[in-house]
Amino acid sequence: MARHGVYPHDIVPAKSKYFDSGRFGRMFGKLPAFAADTPEIRAALLDIGKAGGIMDAKDKLSEGPVKLITDPTLGVKNTDNPNLTAGFTFLGQFLDHDMTFDPTSSLERQADPEHISNFRTPSLGLDNVYGSGPGGSPHLYDQSAAGRGIKFLLEETGTPGKSDVPRNSQRVALIGDPRNDENLIVNQLQVAFLRFHNAACEYAKTKIKLTAPDQIFAEAQRLVRWHYQWILVHEFLKKTCGEAVVDDILENGRKFYKWNNEPFIPVEFSVAAYRFGHSQIRPSYRANFTGGPGGTPFFAMIFTPTPSDPVDPDDLSGGCRAPRRFIDWPTFFDFKDGNVKPNKKIDTTLSTALFKLPGSVVANPNATSNPQSLAQRNLLRHLTFSLPSGQRVAKAMSLPVLSKGDLSDLKAHGLDDRTPLWFYVLREAQTVENGERLGPVGARIIAEVFLGLLQGDQSSYLSQDPEWQPSLPCIDSSLTGDDFRIVDLLRFAGVA
Numbered sequence: 305m306a307r308h309g310v311y312p313h314d315i316v317p318a319k320s321k322y323f324d325s326g327r328f329g330r331m332f333g334k335l336p337a338f339a340a341d342t343p344e345i346r347a348a349l350l351d352i353g354k355a356g357g358i359m360d361a362k363d364k365l366s367e368g369p370v371k372l373i374t375d376p377t378l379g380v381k382n383t384d385n386p387n388l389t390a391g392f393t394f395l396g397q398f399l400d401h402d403m404t405f406d407p408t409s410s411l412e413r414q415a416d417p418e419h420i421s422n423f424r425t426p427s428l429g430l431d432n433v434y435g436s437g438p439g440g441s442p443h444l445y446d447q448s449a450a451g452r453g454i455k456f457l458l459e460e461t462g463t464p465g466k467s468d469v470p471r472n473s474q475r476v477a478l479i480g481d482p483r484n485d486e487n488l489i490v491n492q493l494q495v496a497f498l499r500f501h502n503a504a505c506e507y508a509k510t511k512i513k514l515t516a517p518d519q520i521f522a523e524a525q526r527l528v529r530w531h532y533q534w535i536l537v538h539e540f541l542k543k544t545c546g547e548a549v550v551d552d553i554l555e556n557g558r559k560f561y562k563w564n565n566e567p568f569i570p571v572e573f574s575v576a577a578y579r580f581g582h583s584q585i586r587p588s589y590r591a592n593f594t595g596g597p598g599g600t601p602f603f604a605m606i607f608t609p610t611p612s613d614p615v616d617p618d619d620l621s622g623g624c625r626a627p628r629r630f631i632d633w634p635t636f637f638d639f640k641d642g643n644v645k646p647n648k649k650i651d652t653t654l655s656t657a658l659f660k661l662p663g664s665v666v667a668n669p670n671a672t673s674n675p676q677s678l679a680q681r682n683l684l685r686h687l688t689f690s691l692p693s694g695q696r697v698a699k700a701m702s703l704p705v706l707s708k709g710d711l712s713d714l715k716a717h718g719l720d721d722r723t724p725l726w727f728y729v730l731r732e733a734q735t736v737e738n739g740e741r742l743g744p745v746g747a748r749i750i751a752e753v754f755l756g757l758l759q760g761d762q763s764s765y766l767s768q769d770p771e772w773q774p775s776l777p778c779i780d781s782s783l784t785g786d787d788f789r790i791v792d793l794l795r796f797a798g799v800a
C-alpha cells in the first residue's frame with residue numbers, strides 16, 4: 305500500500321470536511337518556468353536525480369547501520385551538521401504533514417496549483433494529530449471512562465511503557481495523517497504528540513481545575529497547539545533559517561508571501577524549498593538503547609529496498625508494531641546527556657537509501673513516470689507545477705544569485721543558470737552556510753510561509769496573543785516561558 309505522498313485519489317472520502325480544504329498557489333506567480341517540459345529536460349532531471357548520479361551521497365550501505373554512523377571515513381557525503389540534531393529532520397517531516405499533502409498531482413502531466421487540492425488545512429494547527437476532533441474523528445479518541453472521548457487512544461508496542469499509534473486489524477495506523485506512519489521516527493513523534501495532548505488534558509483538569517470534558521479538551525488543545533507553534537518559531541525556524549530572518553519578518557513583516565482571502569501553500573515552498581529536509585536524512589539511525597539483541601541498542605537503516613519481515617523489518621519503516629520498534633529520544637534531541645547525534649548537513653546530496661524507496665512509499669514504480677528515487681520525484685514535480693528557476697527567484701527577492709561556477713555540475717545539462725529551485729536551495733545552503741542552515745532564498749521562503757500561516761490562522765498564538773509565552777514547565781526548573789523547547793515537550797508528554 306502506498307503510504308507517503310502517492311495516494312490514489314479514490315481512497316479519499318469525497319465530501320470529508322477534514323480533507324477538502326485549501327488549494328495550492330504561487331508565491332512568484334509572474335516568473336516563467338525554469339524550462340519547458342520537453343523530453344530533453346525530463347531526461348536531464350532523471351539523470352541528475354538518478355541512483356549513482358550527482359545527488360547520490362554514495363553511502364556504502366553494505367557496511368551496515370552501525371558503521372554508517374560510527375565510522376567517519378564512510379561518510380564523505382554524510383557529514384555532520386553541528387547546528388541541528390538528528391530529530392530535527394523528523395520534526396520537519398511532521399510539520400510538513402501538518403501543512404501540505406498533494407496526493408493527486410501527476411509526475412507525468414503539468415498542473416495548475418490553484419486546481420490541486422491540499423489534503424491538509426494550510427495551517428499549523430495539528431490537524432494531522434486531531435483529525436476532525438472528538439466529534440468528527442471519534443475513532444482517534446479513547447472512549448473509555450478514563451479517556452472520556454477527549455484523550456487520544458494509544459496502544460502498546462510490547463515493551464512496557466512504549467506506545468504505538470492504534471492500528472486496525474491489518475496494521476493500518478488510525479491517525480490523522482497516514483504519512484505519520486511512514487517511518488518509525490515520525491510515527492513515534494505522532495505518539496509523542498498524542499501523549500502530549502493527554503498530559504495536557506490532565507494538566508487542564510488538575511492544575512487549571514476544569515471539569516467539563518469539552519472545556520478540558522479545548523484548553524488542552526490550545527496548550528498543545530501554542531507550545532508546538534512556539535517551538536517551531538523559536539527553535540525549528542531559528543535553527544533552520546537563522547535568527548535574523550525570523551526576527552526580521554516578525555518585526556518588519558512578510559515581503560513575498562501574501563494572500564487575498566486566506567493562506568494557501570505556495571508550490572515554491574511545497575515542491576522546492578521545504579523539501580530541503582530530504583537532504584538531512586541519514587542512511588541509518590540508533591532507534592533506541594535497549595531494543596537490539598540482548599538489550600543492546602537497536603540500529604537500523606532508514607529503509608532497505610526489500611524489508612526482511614513485514615511485521616518487524618530490520619529497517620526503520622513504519623506500518624509495523626513489535627517490541628523493539630520504539631524511539632529513545634536522547635539520540636535525536638539534546639537532553640544534555642551526551643547521547644545526541646547530529647543531522648546530515650544540508651547539501652545537494654541525499655542518502656543512498658532514498659534512491660530506491662520501498663514499495664510501501666512508492667507503489668507500482670516506473671523508471672520514468674513513477675520513479676523510486678526521491679530526488680527524481682522532487683525534480684520532476686518542478687515540471688508538474690512549472691516552477692521558476694532559483695536564479696529568477698533570487699533576483700525577484702533582490703537576494704544574491706549563485707554563480708554559474710557554483711552550479712558547474714549542472715552545466716552539461718544546461719541548468720547551471722536556470723536551476724530547478726529545490727536543487728538551487730540545497731546548493732545555496734551548502735555554498736553560503738556550509739550546509740548548517742538554509743541560505744538566503746531558502747530561508748526567506750520557508751520563514752515567510754511558516755510565519756504567514758501562523759499569522760493567517762485566527763486561533764494561533766501569534767494571532768490571538770503575540771506576547772504569549774509558554775506556561776508548561778521546562779526540564780530545567782530554573783528555566784521558564786520562552787526557554788520551552790522540544791525536549792521539554794517530550795518530557796512533559798512522558799515519552800522521554
Ligand code: HEM
Nearest residue numbers: 308309393396397400404405406574578579581582681685
Ligand atoms: C525519511 C524521511 C522522508 C521520506 C521517506 C520522504 C518521502 C517523501 C515522498 C515520497 C514524497 C512525495 C514525493 C513526490 O511524489 O513528489 C515527499 C514529499 C514531501 N516531503 Fe518528504 N520525506 C521525508 C522527510 C521529509 C522532510 C524531513 C521534509 C522537510 C523538512 C519533507 C518535506 C516534504 C514535502 C514539503 C513534500 C511535499 C508534500 C506535499 O505537498 O504533498 N520530507 N516526501
